[in-house]
Amino acid sequence: MNQKNDLVKKALALGISSYQNSNFPQAKALFQRVLQLDDSNFYALHFLGIILLQEQNYKIAQLLLAKALGLKPKDAEVNHHLGLAFKGLGDANKASHCFSEAVKLEPSLAVAHLGYADVVSSMGRYEEATKAYKTALKYDKKLIKAHNNLGSVYRKRSELLKAIPCYQAAYDLDPSRLDIFSNILMCMASDPSVSSEEYLIKAQVYGEAARAKAEPYTEWPLLEKIDKPKIRVGLVSGDLRKHSVAYFLKSWIDKLDNSKVELLAYSNYSDEDEVTEELKPCFTKWSKIAHRSDSDIAQTIYDDRVNILIDLSGHTAHNRLPLFAWKAAPIQISWMGFFASTGVAEIDYFIGDQWNFPDSIKPFYVEAPWHLNISGCFFPPDTDVSVGDLPALKNGYITFGCLHKVTKLNDDVVALWSTILKENVSARLLIKDTAFCDAATTRSIKDRFALLGVDPERIDCEIGEARELYFDTYKRIDIGLDPFPFNGGTVNLESLWMGVPYISLQGSDRISRRGAAVLYKAGLDQFVAENEGEYIEIANKVCADIHALSEVRKGLREQVSESRLYNGSLMAKDLESAFSDMWLRYIEKV
Template structure:
């Protein structure tokens, strides 16, 4: 969290330099909580002279910091504090050095002492807020920033920081208001335009966000993170071709901008014109770059003596993810974790949650699914606030045998941890659908359907196939029931796609237009967050109009609550899967609501995800072999609504009994795979 926060402030706000040009004096104090233990009474007539000497020491310390001489800087600040223990500026600078070294707890003590010595010292309250922010103490950070602004209303950095902490607390409208007020005073503050855009995105105001980001880049084209933010926004409204050069520009500016790399590799999966060889080479290059920054550790994790290899013990399985919560990854993982815990006592499950809201000390932002994982795993570690080295140490301390990445290039990933090889066996599973590009990850879990043998050369990981399916669906925590087929009452068929609009490339629009043309009076419901905006709707209608489909055939829906999301299926007869980026969670949730999905088979892993799910749900006849077959399936089922209604009535029960929904069956296969991986590792060590 702190790394992302630093980019929001000016240098004086985040760096170790003194943020105040001067400080008022305060009365002496004998408070034992002062971080400076040595304290002496100073005659009033010499206080000004001593303060001037202390200021000189601090100024010299600031110069040392600028030159990277941190030890000398520390010595200057300590001398200033010992000379004038009542001088708040000395404590402030000592706190800044502690914060620079990642010790926010120690820094906070110095900042609090500076604020105690001078309660009107706005810089002390501001930096106190920074320390609280680094410690994920968001409410305390917010209060400190507000105090700084009360004392100094024109304290721009404090206002920007307040916007950031409101953003972290999901108070997006309040953050937007703060950022707009800053821009009234400082209209050319590029980073604030960027921060504003990020909040607008979270309120699904994508086009406004893009406008703000373009403004930010016009002011500061050298800011790589702003190029990344613009690329993400463009990708999220389906303009992936425009997003790609923005990611690449960010990487030219900062070759180790990991967010740019993750975004680029993720976005390339939306591009059907790129063959697997290109995607593989891009990922492999990322892996090489990451390995240079995070080389594998020389020491081996918890080396076992040779004679101990044969002794039975529980395998320690670590899950690393930012999605151990109400999120698609969490929805698939929920029943699997429970089945592993209940039926496989030889496995010890340890969760490392990288989601920032989970690092709040009081766990106030754990949702119901996060609490489930916290209770069902043997250990739960919120780690978003940890620096890379701290996370490595925690994993090593937990003596993880098999470390599983559930994120890939998605948000909140910690691939740098996997590059360091902090566990003997490392695995990629569930959260990503292509190679990570890391040679340090030993295996990628797949299945016989979703990943053909001829695709294995396009993975840096060895492919480990589970016998049936790589994914297991958990029944949603929803009380929404399946309703009768709506076409029986409406007199027309309604198709739908609830996948993100970014998956709807031109080939998809063309094929869906063929479906609508072949099924008279049918309609297509598109439900995706960007479609709340009128301009996004107009753009989508224009894309279908180019294929002869009128606006009366397209229905839009945006973001909704989870319960309303499920209720939206009550108006849907058949769902249409996009390609080559097929659905995963949306496919299974559609089936759970009794709505079958037509999916087009593909050649590579991601393009066959829909096929793998449908076959393992007992719906292999819903997989189209080509585009003509896709249209034929839509027409055939539209002409047989009685059969479609019958399927709808029992589909929920069918999928939960099938391999894709049987968690106990899946956990058996999954646990067996983990044991075999460990046996291979032990055998290779014995041979050596």
């Protein structure tokens, strides 16, 4: 028995030492050996559970940590780690309970406050999350994740002026975290008070930071210089799943001529769903890159002999923009997922069209524009939902609608929409977003309208729902209101498909021209405003003549379905030509 105890003590001590020296494989083996000798050893259970959390093996980690907690139920650290396991398993309720227990046992345990904040934030309880993040920072001001995630909560609540300092504080603590830098740029690009010049300067700083961490390739395997080469095109994205980017891809990706273009996917998201499975057959190779280094992925792309590499994320979540500083392919493109310059000079082109990327905005991009006939084509929803009659015919009043993220409702937007509602006293505004799970967010939005003289009872804030369910909402909306400068993308196209036109203010840069660009292509020029006064005039005209709006609604789905907006075959042909022309232009220079 003494010999066995000695072995346990030695293995445990060596395991803890290995763990503290970050030799996790050795530590893991030693803790497993301890549990073979003593399956109720608290320390081995706890440490092995932590290592499995790092490996994202949440199921086994949860079993080990639950057993450890049974041995020491008053241990705050074990409660915290068990909370992380439940969080990884997607059980928010059990996770929040564990984190709550941890902070009761040890109120100064900052990471447990952080864990609780992350979980309730994922449940849409932003007011609770905000308090918990602030408490975490009270006990640990250097907790990077707390600063960053607090910024994200503010951004979700459309409080950009509060979000940016949080992100900046997180980035200042660790300037290597370019994902946090992306969050800053996302806020700046969405803020009407930030000029295009200011944004570009900041984006170029990002590009320089990415370049400093890269070792760019300077030579690449070339195709033979033939008239019609088969181009190998790589797509880098964290959104090859149930996401608006994937819905745009689905419109054309299976219509490409495989004799001209070969697609390779580099997916930066661990989980997959049915949309992922639909997309996979369209690629000759599918690589998961979420937990791989930029240098490793760049080598893979180079070895795959990719000729054109396309970023579909920009500075949005799950991006791998720093990878593009490695220049693993001779031609690199930014497209679809973002609306402003990436700041990464190694990206050659930004795909757009003459409507949303006019010559006037070229100075605000490090990428050169490449115009297609249309810069994006939408895949109609699988849900079979009829358009329905204009609601105002039955209601006797106009219902304006906004199914965009409330993050887009800046003060200028709220002020303009308030003017419209005050000039049309019977009209209502329906806003729908998952953010309204949080009562404080709902109160905040209504209060902002109330401060401008609009009865909050006229603002209907509804909780967002799954895509296959939310289309019925359009049957209760007469006309949409496009926010600015951050116009809608997917929502606007879904709105037109459901027979609901929208009013859009055409701005001076790409982010504020998307809404108008779609309306022009759909033949709905009458809903494009050049200034705020025109925006109000269009809204007033709609309220004054609901029968004219009813006529638009009746034929709108057929009208847009015949346009390039929903024609994936034409989109595929445009891309084939663009890829070929890009490649021929490139090989002429080498």
